[in-house]
Amino acid sequence: MSQTKIYTGIATGSSIVSLEESKFDLFGTRTAFDNLINLIKSKTTIEEVGLRLFTEHMMLDEAKPDAILRSHYSDLMKIVPDEVKQLVVKGNFDKTYQNFIEYKDKDHTNFIYELINLNHRHYSTKKILSKIKVSRVQSSDMIEIRYDSDDPGICSGTLRILNEVFVKVYSQIKVNQSDAVVRYFEKEIEFAKFSLNNAEEELVSFNRTHNIINYYEQTKHIASEKEHFDLMYTEILMNHVASESVLVVLENKMSESEKRRINSDKMLALRDSLAKINYQISMKVSRSEIFGELTDEENNRLNTLRNKAGQLTENLRKNVETQFNLDNSIEGFTGNSILEQWLQKMIEFESSRAQLEVGKQINQEFEELFEKFAPLGATMKRLERKIDVAERKYLSMLNSLNTAKLKQQNIELNSNLKIVAEPFFPIIAEPSKRKFLVAIAFMIGGIIPAFIILALEFMDSSIKTIRRAEDKTGLKVAAMFPKNLNKKDKLDHDFINGRSLDVIARRISLLNPEKKNGVPHKIMVYSNLKGEGKTYLSGLLFEKFYQFGLKTLFVTPDEVEPIPGCINMNYNITPNFNQLERIEDVIDKSIDINEFDYVFVEVPSIITNAYPLKWFKEVDNSLLVLRANRAWTEADSNALKDIETIREGKQSQIILNGVELTEMESILGDLPKKRSWFRRGIKNVLRLRFFTNANIL
DSSP states (O other): OEEEEEEOOTTTOBOTTTSSBOOOOHHHHHHHHHHHHHHHTSHHHHHHHHHHHHHHHHTOSSOOTTTOOHHHHHHHHHHSOHHHHTTOOTTOHHHHHHHHHHHHHTOSSSHHHHHHHTTOTTTOHHHHHHHEEEEEOTTSSEEEEEEOOSOHHHHHHHHHHHHHHHHHHHHHHHHHHHHHHHHHHHHHHHHHHHHHHHHHHHHHHHHHHTTOSOHHHHHHHHHHHHHHHHHHHHHHHHHHHHHHHHHHHHHHTSOHHHHHHHTSHHHHHHHHHHHHHHHHHHHHHHHHHHHOOOOHHHHHHHHHHHHHHHHHHHHHHHHHHHHOOOSBOTTSOBHHHHHHHHHHHHHHHHHHHHHHHHHHHHHHHHHHHHHHHHHHHHHHHHHHHHHHHHHHHHHHHHHHHHHHHHHHHHHHHHTSOEEEEOOOOOOSOOOOOHHHHHHHHHIIIIIHHHHHHHHHHHHOOBOOSHHHHHHHHSSEEEEEEEOOOOGGGOBOHHHHHHHHHHHHHHHHHHHSOSOBTTBOEEEEEEOSSTTSSHHHHHHHHHHHHHHTTOOEEEEESSOOOOOTTEEEEEOOOOTTGGGOOOGGGGSOTTOOGGGOSEEEEEOOOTTTSOOOTTHHHHSSEEEEEEETTSBOOHHHHHHHHHHHHHTTTOOOEEEEEEEOHHHHHHHHOSOOBOOOHHHHHHHHHHTTOOSOOSOOO
16 A cells, blocks of 8 residues: 655645635635545546556566566566557657557557456556545645555556646646636737727727817817907907997088098099908908917018008098098088098998908808817717727726736646655555454354344244244144245155144044044134135145044035045035024035034135134134234234134134244154254254264164
């Protein structure tokens, strides 16, 4: 026997997840150890162990004591076919092992498959599993594996290979579980990253399509500029209205001829030109105030326009001066003063009118801009929400992947089982269990059967013996008759049956020693149940009476075969059968019963049939035929009460039928049987007869 111990770290192993010792509940720890033990004892693991052990032995050129005994190696080489030996690649264990696997898996009838799956004591999975004992060492993190074998090299080698195989399989299972989780999160991260990129590209394309740099800053700036524009537009409108009012006042101070002069075609043309120039100037100035500084080219253009406006203003002033040569107005104002005021207000009026036109156009542009940006906000929110969801999913998957990789490293750390006690080479044989097995065999073969026999005997409610028959019925047993004998038991059947009938006949003769006054002895033969054997026994008994020279009459309701020396008379059971008072009522008138020594009267079973009770008072004796292998019931006792009452103290006697031979010896003595001197001696010892002889002479 050899053993090995492996440290698992299941209950108290370290963890890189929490940097503390891992904590398991009792149920979790037990489950982990059960999984590990079941893995060690799994058919796949043991099958690989057996095949690797077989491969190691096949790689040997000769037996080595530390690997396999010479006798076992010789036996192995005898049973391995040549085609399997040819699969061995000298010096290459892995290639040989792979060849054996391929050979085993090609069908289910080859040598290696049968070697591993049948009953070879060293390589079959069934035999290896029967000798392996795996257990947890108390409440520690270690497990202990024991293995028994009749070969010390195979014993230690099997444990060594088992350690290698199950540690490898355990690590693969643990790592594969964590790898599957990591692969899942890596796949989900790729999908989340793809979704995030698509959402971001959709937002970029949206901004590019609608010329959006920063939607929220742009809308804030537009709203601010619109508010500033509204203030400026209101101020221009107020100036325009004021200039228009002053012009109306000044023109009202002029005569009709003066009004016509200032509204001449030339004056109107100059005013229109000045209005157009002012419109262009106002357009550029307003856009520069709203959308920022102008370029150099636009500044040059603005200066040119302002110069033209100055020239037009000067031309307009000169033209006015030539048109007005009056010195004073009708109210006493000088003409130059009115002219100067009118010209100034007219210029302000045209300028404000141009600014109002520009303001209307810019206001229209603001409204169009608002109409454009208003629905873009909802779309922008939806795209940003889509990006946010995709980003949070991506970050969540990334965090889960990091956790899974951390757990993967933790599992790889804890799945690296440590063999703390290598399997040793056993040099002392285990003590023999022969004595223990002999004791167990004695208990199983002797004590337990004896106990079972005694228990069955104690619980057996059947009659069997004379003592039990008399105790249960309250009647005396007159005689016994054996059960049907087996012709193979080497007994003298004729002697046993003849002696039994002699005893019965003698007991009946003692009941009626002699014939009185020429009247025959009447004997009632009955049984409680059908099938007790009363008719059969009567027939055998009458033959014996015939041998004694006695004449008998047998009155029975059943038809029986003719009996030598006996007259059979059958009677019919009528509806008033139980009302009959005398036996002669059923006997044929042609028969004189006084000619017979004995008259036996049989009635049907008294429990299941009606019978004439008064017959029992008429007869001299009554015999109850009772089968020994049945139980005595309360119905049997009740059936006898009426008979014993009418018999007036003359109890029936029992003929016990179907008695065991051992019970018959109480009457017949040792049964005639051929026995050896050994069996006769054993029998005498059991009966405490140590100094008996077969005879005196």
